[in-house]
Amino acid sequence: MYTRAYKRIISAPPLLWVGIFLLLPYALMFAHSFWIVRDGMIAHEWNLQNYAKLFQNPVYLDVLFRTMRIAASVTMLSLLLGYPLAYYTSFHAGVRKDLLYQLVIVPLWVSYLVRGYAWKTILGSEGVFNGFLQYIHVTKEPVSFFLYSPFAVVLMLTHIYTPFVFLPLYASLEHIPRNLVEASHDLGAGSSATFLRVILPLSLPGLIAGATFAFVLTLGDFLAPLLVGGPSSIMIANIVQSLFGTAYDWPLGAAISVCILLLTISLLFLTERLEKGCSFR
Amino acid sequence: MSRALQNARRSPLLGIYALLVFAFLYLPIVILILYSFNRDGVGGFPPKQLTLAWYRLLFRDSAIWDSVLNSLLVAAGAVILSLTLGLLAALALDRASFPGKSIFRRLVLLPLILPGIITGLSLLMFAVFSGLQLSLATVFLGHGTALISVATTELFAGLQKMDRAQEEASLDLGATPWQTFWRVTLPNLKLSLIAAGLLIFTLSMDEIAVTFFLIGRDNTLPLEIWARLRRGITPEINAISTLIFAVSVVLILIWYQIRTRTTGKDAQELLERP
Amino acid sequence: MTQPVSIAEHAAASAASGNALLEVRNVAKRFGAREVLKQISLEIASGEFLTLLGESGSGKTTLLRLIAGFEQPSSGEIWMSGERLDALPPYKRRVNTVFQNYALFPHLTVQENVGYGLQVSGVANSEIPSRVNEALQMVKMQEFAASRPAKLSGGQQQRVALARALVNRPKLLLLDEPLSALDANLRKQMQGELKSLQRELGITFLFVTHDQDEAMALSDRIALLKDGGLEQVASPREIYAHPANSYTAEFIGQTNLLRAEVRNGVAACGPLKWSATQPPGAALFSLRPESIHLSPDGPAPTDAVHFRAVVRQQIFSGSSEHLELELAGQSLRARIPARGPLSGEQEFWFSPADAVAVRE
Numbered sequence: 017m018y019t020r021a022y023k024r025i026i027s028a029p030p031l032l033w034v035g036i037f038l039l040l041p042y043a044l045m046f047a048h049s050f051w052i053v054r055d056g057m058i059a060h061e062w063n064l065q066n067y068a069k070l071f072q073n074p075v076y077l078d079v080l081f082r083t084m085r086i087a088a089s090v091t092m093l094s095l096l097l098g099y100p101l102a103y104y105t106s107f108h109a110g111v112r113k114d115l116l117y118q119l120v121i122v123p124l125w126v127s128y129l130v131r132g133y134a135w136k137t138i139l140g141s142e143g144v145f146n147g148f149l150q151y152i153h154v155t156k157e158p159v160s161f162f163l164y165s166p167f168a169v170v171l172m173l174t175h176i177y178t179p180f181v182f183l184p185l186y187a188s189l190e191h192i193p194r195n196l197v198e199a200s201h202d203l204g205a206g207s208s209a210t211f212l213r214v215i216l217p218l219s220l221p222g223l224i225a226g227a228t229f230a231f232v233l234t235l236g237d238f239l240a241p242l243l244v245g246g247p248s249s250i251m252i253a254n255i256v257q258s259l260f261g262t263a264y265d266w267p268l269g270a271a272i273s274v275c276i277l278l279l280t281i282s283l284l285f286l287t288e289r290l291e292k293g294c295s296f297r
Numbered sequence: 298m299s300r301a302l303q304n305a306r307r308s309p310l311l312g313i314y315a316l317l318v319f320a321f322l323y324l325p326i327v328i329l330i331l332y333s334f335n336r337d338g339v340g341g342f343p344p345k346q347l348t349l350a351w352y353r354l355l356f357r358d359s360a361i362w363d364s365v366l367n368s369l370l371v372a373a374g375a376v377i378l379s380l381t382l383g384l385l386a387a388l389a390l391d392r393a394s395f396p397g398k399s400i401f402r403r404l405v406l407l408p409l410i411l412p413g414i415i416t417g418l419s420l421l422m423f424a425v426f427s428g429l430q431l432s433l434a435t436v437f438l439g440h441g442t443a444l445i446s447v448a449t450t451e452l453f454a455g456l457q458k459m460d461r462a463q464e465e466a467s468l469d470l471g472a473t474p475w476q477t478f479w480r481v482t483l484p485n486l487k488l489s490l491i492a493a494g495l496l497i498f499t500l501s502m503d504e505i506a507v508t509f510f511l512i513g514r515d516n517t518l519p520l521e522i523w524a525r526l527r528r529g530i531t532p533e534i535n536a537i538s539t540l541i542f543a544v545s546v547v548l549i550l551i552w553y554q555i556r557t558r559t560t561g562k563d564a565q566e567l568l569e570r571p
Numbered sequence: 572m573t574q575p576v577s578i579a580e581h582a583a584a585s586a587a588s589g590n591a592l593l594e595v596r597n598v599a600k601r602f603g604a605r606e607v608l609k610q611i612s613l614e615i616a617s618g619e620f621l622t623l624l625g626e627s628g629s630g631k632t633t634l635l636r637l638i639a640g641f642e643q644p645s646s647g648e649i650w651m652s653g654e655r656l657d658a659l660p661p662y663k664r665r666v667n668t669v670f671q672n673y674a675l676f677p678h679l680t681v682q683e684n685v686g687y688g689l690q691v692s693g694v695a696n697s698e699i700p701s702r703v704n705e706a707l708q709m710v711k712m713q714e715f716a717a718s719r720p721a722k723l724s725g726g727q728q729q730r731v732a733l734a735r736a737l738v739n740r741p742k743l744l745l746l747d748e749p750l751s752a753l754d755a756n757l758r759k760q761m762q763g764e765l766k767s768l769q770r771e772l773g774i775t776f777l778f779v780t781h782d783q784d785e786a787m788a789l790s791d792r793i794a795l796l797k798d799g800g801l802e803q804v805a806s807p808r809e810i811y812a813h814p815a816n817s818y819t820a821e822f823i824g825q826t827n828l829l830r831a832e833v834r835n836g837v838a839a840c841g842p843l844k845w846s847a848t849q850p851p852g853a854a855l856f857s858l859r860p861e862s863i864h865l866s867p868d869g870p871a872p873t874d875a876v877h878f879r880a881v882v883r884q885q886i887f888s889g890s891s892e893h894l895e896l897e898l899a900g901q902s903l904r905a906r907i908p909a910r911g912p913l914s915g916e917q918e919f920w921f922s923p924a925d926a927v928a929v930r931e
Contacts, residue, residue, distance in 0.1 A: 018474070022392075023392060023395075027393045029382060029385050030385045030389060031401060033382050033445070034404050034405055037442045038407070038408070039404065041422060044422040045415075045418060045419045097318045097321065098318075100311060100314050100318070101318045103311070104312065104314070108311060116315075119319065121549060123323065123326070126546070126549070127502075127503040127519070127542070129522060129523065130326070130541055133329070133522075133534065133538055135325055137332065137340065137530060138328055140530075142340035143339075144339075144342055146342075147340060150342070151342045178318070193672075193674065196676060198641055198661070198670070198674065199670060199675075200691075201660070201661040201662045202640075202661050202662070203667065203739065204663075204688050204691045204692045204739065205687070206662050209691050213691070214678075217678045218677070218678055233412055236414050237412060239505060239506065243526070253414050256418070257509075260418060260421070270418075270422070276415060277415055280411060294678075296678040
């Protein structure tokens with residue numbers, strides 16, 4: 017039904033665009049990682065010094081591991097908050113299901129900056145939360161550790177990514193035919209047994225997808241530490257950002273970016289395999 | 298869902314937990330909105346005097362509104378660019394087969410899942426490489442490229458739901474493929490296009506990570522706010538944030554209404570990242 | 572649990588112990604303003620094959636779900652073996668269901684599906700494989716034990732669903748239109764297998780279908796439902812020969828409904844007259860098509876009613892001819908053994924004993 021010309025016309029522009037504005041930029045970033053900064057200029061001399069720096073200087077690995085810890089915390093907490101919410105909306109919400117769904121996607125789409133800023137104003141020493149605690153006489157003085165700490169970063173990012181985790185989970189849960197739940201009850205399994213044996217296994221694809229998003233996106237986040245994190249919560253993307261800013265060393269920054277990119281892609285590959293293995297359609 | 302089960306074991310604990318999670322999601326925003334009306338600024342508790350002073354200040358702030366205009370321009374451009382390329386990409390994925398198709402598919406969807414900094418930096422290097430000055434144009438390029446994936450996902454879902462036989466009937470009745478595209482395919486995709494457009498618009502207006510590295514002298518709204526944050530917190534920022542929130546809510550709810558009318562709930566699983 | 576007892580022995584023991592296994596007492600069910608079941612009372616005997624028959628919307632599936640425990644009665648009670656059944660959640664009832672779309676767990680193998688009920692009830696792990704194997708052998712699916720449901724055909728999934736339910740030795744097995752998704756030949760085959768399985772095991776089967784041929788082929792008794800009410804509960808032969816009312820007469824098998832006027836012991840419907848014992852007045856009679864015979868075919872009883880009618884349509888169907896006859900403006904359907912084309916006016920007869928009086 018579709019002629020060769022038709023197929024060529026529709027494929028060419030996006031292919032070209034993706035080639036020029038996605039593939040080429042990635043290739044450029046890749047190339048930059050093998051170059052070096054000399055006398056304040058980027059010299060196109062091919063070498064592996066940047067990668068050597070990454071592995072030799074413990075700072076980079078420390079920050080990377082801290083970033084991964086933060087990402088893991090955010091993922092765990094988002095799942096802890098998002099899964100019961102998705103489960104409730106899918107199985108217990110009845111006629112209000114649609115309304116609840118909309119209530120979740122609103123915070124999902126509303127500006128990242130707005131939400132991060134909100135936490136900034138809440139957690140600070142002069143912030144709302146401290147004011148509240150003093151108002152109800154729980155504390156006498158401002159508590160400073162709420163803001164500018166890894167705690168604040170995890171809190172803010174959990175707030176951002178819980179709805180992210182909710183979406184694919186909810187989709188997975190909705191896909192479970194309700195007669196499977198009835199069959200499980202029919203065969204003698206109560207609510208918790210049914211959840212553990214039937215619902216949870218069948219919701220794994222959505223769970224893996226959601227967890228992957230939360231983890232990968234947190235891994236590359238640089239805005240949260242700048243908003244609510246302090247010097248102790250610098251994440252790997254902040255290092256990259258400063259290398260492209262005041263600490264002018266694009267090649268090193270590119271090298272770290274390439275590492276983040278490779279890490280992300282391998283994670284995606286892994287979890288895609290996992291998802292396929294857990295999907296029973 | 299069987300009513301007997303629902304009635305017999307409606308778990309109150311789960312309901313309370315769900316409520317708490319909702320509170321967690323909404324409380325910060327509610328507080329932010331509340332304090333935009335607070336005379337004494339942001340912080341402290343409780344807010345003492347309510348006032349519209351900060352909003353009045355906001356409306357006189359020309360820099361902010363300049364940045365809003367910039368954002369609107371970029372967003373409009375991004376919508377057009379992403380929808381066009383996204384539509385073609387969706388059609389290609391749906392109908393054409395060519396070597397490297399699966400790589401193409403992943404590549405198109407990659408900006409959706411990759412952290413924005415990667416996309417932003419790689420495009421920055423591209424801009425430098427091709428001698429482009431950093432400006433709203435580069436921002437527009439960045440948004441357009443990053444958001445193609447959103448358009449592709451939505452439009453692909455819309456194509457899948459379409460009845461193929463309609464196109465076949467059109468050809469059978471004598472229309473050329475081009476005519477069929479305009480008279481049959483596009484009208485069928487109308488709602489998907491609108492939904493995708495709304496989403497891309499909203500995302501472009503809010504974009505920071507990619508924009509951060511591609512911005513020139515003219516700021517978009519998020520970056521203008523960001524710049525002010527560096528100088529300190531003022532309730533004026535609460536005010537503009539509240540407005541952003543209000544507009545976003547309206548746009549999102551409209552998007553949702555359109556979405557559920559077109560592709561139904563099962564296509565929403567295809568949407569990987571907002 | 573000392574000695575593993577086979578499913579058949581288990582069922583025989585429970586059948587011997589009593590008569591009415593399940594009692595539905597004045598059960599009604601409303602969904603909002605809609606009354607789906609209207610005060611149904613029904614008894615199911617232990618070891619019998621009872622079919623709930625009716626059109627869609629008749630309430631048959633709702634009644635099944637009430638017994639399974641997926642819905643609660645709006646009023647009335649359900650008792651099983653002397654205990655209140657409707658007070659128990661589904662996972663505590665000794666009742667198992669074969670679902671219409673099988674509802675097999677896609678993430679478990681056939682073996683794990685069948686063993687599910689045993690696992691959640693805490694049956695010893697050592698005992699499970701042999702019981703699962705026994706159940707699979709009954710439905711002839713042993714070689715598929717390690718397969719996933721997605722790889723099986725509809726008929727195969729059907730059998731697994733059956734095994735999964737039976738392995739738990741339920742007192743009552745509910746089957747919700749289990750054969751409706753199968754094609755005609757497979758359906759006939761499965762009907763036969765279900766019937767012999769039930770006879771062999773002696774487990775009480777409650778079967779739901781809208782197909783009256785299926786109901787007649789399988790059941791010990793049929794309960795015909797219409798708009799939430801029970802029209803008649805009787806054996807297939809009884810229902811066929813003595814339908815309680817016109818709906819039943821027309822739903823099960825085909826029939827001619829003759830409106831007659833009874834006077835002085837004679838029923839008159841147009842030119843047809845026959846002796847009848849009904850009280851004087853209007854009466855409705857059901858006359859099955861196969862009860863109308865072509866005159867040469869005999870022997871006709873002495874009180875046979877003879878009449879002439881025009882053959883308007885003749886449809887050949889292998890062993891019989893389906894005739895549409897016209898007689899004094901009325902249309903009659905007849906079924907006679909195959910005998911080649913007929914035309915014009917012919918002479919027919921029927922026996923008054925075959926004209927069964929039915930309520931409206």
